[in-house]
Amino acid sequence: MFKRILLPTDGSQGASEALNCATAIARKFDSELEVVFVTEPHLMLTAPYSESILMDALQATRxxxxxxxxxxxxxxxxxxxxxxxxAMLEGHPAEEIVRYAREHQMDIIIMGTHGRRGINRMLLGSIAEEVVRTASMPVMTVRVSGG
Structure with missing residues (x-):
């Protein structure tokens, strides 16, 4: 049923719990698991800092x-x-996740829902929500325990 599973991760607790869920499903269906991390260099490059500071920040993010x-x-x-x-991807996270899933013919996307917290989530919106709205394949969101 789910032979190809995509797991976007940012290292957050939500992503960790999504990884646990994805590995359980992958074992059950003998699936291939593809894990992606998305950097957003365009956000850093518009900040009012010197080029060397921005390049150091971009390198640290990578x-x-x-x-x-x-x-x-x-x-x-x-x-x-x-x-x-x-795979390491660059760009707007939701767009890159959906593009990757489509191009690599993923059967399902499994992702956490609490990568961003507080004001960042309010200002930038939920990546998971955007992926759910725009992906053509099923998306399973995994909520942080107790969250």
Missing amino acids: EEGENVLAQATETARQSGIDQVKS
Whole structure:
């Protein structure tokens, strides 16, 4: 049923719980799991700071993404998932997640709902909500326990 599962992650508690759910489903259906992390360089490049500070911040974000992807991939493998891939994407998160899912023919997207918190969520909106509205395949959202 779900042979190809896409898991967007940002390293948050919600993403961690979505990973647990995705690995359980992947084991049940012997699915391939693809984990993605999306950076938003356009947000940094419009900030009023020197180019060197912005480039350092962008590099730090990419390194964080690589670490988050490595950790999620390792967790999935330790959970018994043999077919795990990862990718770093750049752009608007919801758009990139939906584009990747479409281009890679994902059967389902499984994602957490509380990556952004507080005022950021109010100002920027929910990535999960936008993915649910725009994806052509099923989207399962996983809520943070107690949240």
